[in-house]
Amino acid sequence: MTFAERLIAYEDSLNDTDDAIADYLRQHRGELERLSIQKLAAALYTVPNTLVRFAKKLHYTGFAELKVALRAEYDAPAGRVEVPINIQKTLEMLDEGQMAAVARRLKRVRRVYFYGIGNTNPFCETMAHYLKCTGKTAESFDYRHDMYYSADHAEPGDLVFVISVSGETDQLIKAVQMAKARGAYCVSLTSLCRNTLAQMADCRLYCYTQKMEIEGYEVSDRVPVMLVLRKLAEQYWALFDPPIGPPVK
Incomplete structure (x- = not known):
């Protein structure tokens, strides 16, 4: 699933802080690769553990996987959705x-x-x-x-x-x-x-x-x-x- 799809599928487990994190990541997904988890946490006025918990709520293994997945989505061309x-x-x-x-x-x-x-x-x-x-x-x-x-x-x-x-x-x-x-x-x-x-x-x-x-x-x-x-x-x-x-x- 894409990041946006996970936000919908698991929205019942997200709180207001998670929503703010999601909004920030959507707006800055092109910059994530060069930002450390510490810098992202500082930009969001939170701590790294909060970002890790957010990633796991979306069923990523951790924040590192979330960053990689977001970057791949940012770079990937849109294509036709196939049945499989x-x-x-x-x-x-x-x-x-x-x-x-x-x-x-x-x-x-x-x-x-x-x-x-x-x-x-x-x-x-x-x-x-x-x-x-x-x-x-x-x-x-x-x-x-x-x-x-x-x-x-x-x-x-x-x-x-x-x-x-x-x-x-x-x-x-x-x-x-x-x-x-x-x-x-x-x-x-x-x-x-x-x-x-x-x-x-x-x-x-x-x-x-x-x-x-x-x-x-x-x-x-x-x-x-x-x-x-x-x-x-x-x-x-x-x-x-x-x-x-x-x-x-």
């Missing part, structure tokens, strides 16, 4: 602890509603099927009004799982607002960007994909979406005794 890169980056950003926590919550809640529109709705149907085979009450919705009805009748103890590549689909935003107003817990799965649905969610999952159109047709790579969902389903199945499905690796 989408898969690789999605796997890199998956937080196993977070995935396990979501799987446990899926098992614990009373009902799960999967919300998606258009090309993401088949993923909702698949996930509802994955949960139903364990006896869990899980639903997806082909029609917008059915989705709104479920949201308006959600209760504490229900979970809404919303899937949207952009994270800005108006109908999904409305449904999540309705469900959260009723006390439902919300998990979002979106592409790695700051977006409305992710900000509304109680728990944010990300995949790496970018919007792509050909002759007006939306043809974004959705393999990363299914990758995250399948791994989540396998985490969920592993919670049963005996475990259901293939072993989690």
